[in-house]
Amino acid sequence: MENIMGQLSLENVSVQYQGADSFAIENITFTLNKGEIVGLLGHNGAGKTTTLECLAGLLQPTKGVRKVTGKLVYIPSDLYLYNMLTVEETLLFVGRLHGMLKKQIIERADFLLEVFDLSEKRHIYTKELSFGMKNKLALITGLLPDPQVLLLDEPMTGFDALSTKKTKDFLLQFMSNDKTILLSSHRLDIVEDLCERILVINKGKLIFDGDILTLKKQQNVDSNLESALLKLTDPDQGEENSLLLK
Numbered sequence: 258m259e260n261i262m263g264q265l266s267l268e269n270v271s272v273q274y275q276g277a278d279s280f281a282i283e284n285i286t287f288t289l290n291k292g293e294i295v296g297l298l299g300h301n302g303a304g305k306t307t308t309l310e311c312l313a314g315l316l317q318p319t320k321g322v323r324k325v326t327g328k329l330v331y332i333p334s335d336l337y338l339y340n341m342l343t344v345e346e347t348l349l350f351v352g353r354l355h356g357m358l359k360k361q362i363i364e365r366a367d368f369l370l371e372v373f374d375l376s377e378k379r380h381i382y383t384k385e386l387s388f389g390m391k392n393k394l395a396l397i398t399g400l401l402p403d404p405q406v407l408l409l410d411e412p413m414t415g416f417d418a419l420s421t422k423k424t425k426d427f428l429l430q431f432m433s434n435d436k437t438i439l440l441s442s443h444r445l446d447i448v449e450d451l452c453e454r455i456l457v458i459n460k461g462k463l464i465f466d467g468d469i470l471t472l473k474k475q476q477n478v479d480s481n482l483e484s485a486l487l488k489l490t491d492p493d494q495g496e497e498n499s500l501l502l503k
């Protein structure tokens with residue numbers, strides 16, 4: 258891989274958790290290029306979070322190599338927020354961890370709080386936010402340092418319809434600045450709206466890497482990503498599925 262900012266890859270990566278008798282993910286290989294927004298799909302326990310944590314550098318692969326260039330931010334699905342900090346204090350704290358100046362943090366926070374309709378909550382303790390608002394703040398903490406690579410695990414859980422629409426629009430706008438996003442979600446409507454390319458993990462193995470349209474064509478499904486995905490991950494089709502990997 259050339260040293261292009263915003264590129265990331267896993268090469269033959271396997272992870273076996275301590276005490277486990279099998280791999281959580283096995284022999285995973287893919288590259289994401291600058292400017293791509295890619296969906297990471299799979300059933301519960303398939304290995305999506307393990308893959309994201311590997312890319313984020315939080316988990317050391319048992320085997321294989323991880324390569325990332327550029328500033329990367331990972332927002333887990335259950336990001337811990339300090340209860341006794343206000344929304345603004347949380348952003349000042351996170352911004353400082355990223356080496357940002359106070360003026361920079363406040364400017365960017367003003368902008369992002371406005372985008373995500375949280376301006377009125379800036380002096381509220383995080384413990385007083387609703388579930389959806391906490392998840393919005395988690396996403397804002399990720400966007401605050403303007404990373405080149407964003408890894409998102411179920412980023413819009415608890416968002417209402419308008420917030421989901423605004424967030425999708427914002428992420429597409431964010432992408433036009435040549436960012437790279439890997440988005441893990443069970444919300445297939447969100448994935449279809451944002452991503453052309455998807456990675457599908459099934460029982461720890463990458464069984465599809467390609468365009469959503471290609472998957473639908475291969476599975477003989479006209480319009481519905483859910484049906485195509487269910488056909489792909491149907492255990493009875495396991496043999497055929499391994500042939501679909503590009």
Ligand SMILES: Nc1ncnc2c1ncn2[C@@H]1O[C@H](COP(=O)(O)OP(=O)(O)OP(=O)(O)O)[C@@H](O)[C@H]1O
Binds near residue numbers: 277301308
């Ligand atoms: N800390 C851990 N220790 C041991 N096993 C783990 C650990 N974290 C995850 N696993 C196991 O690794 C496998 C993959 O889990 P992972 O969390 O990556 O799945 P996922 O695709 O993100 O699932 P979900 O959609 O439910 O969030 C599962 O079998 C899970 O039980």
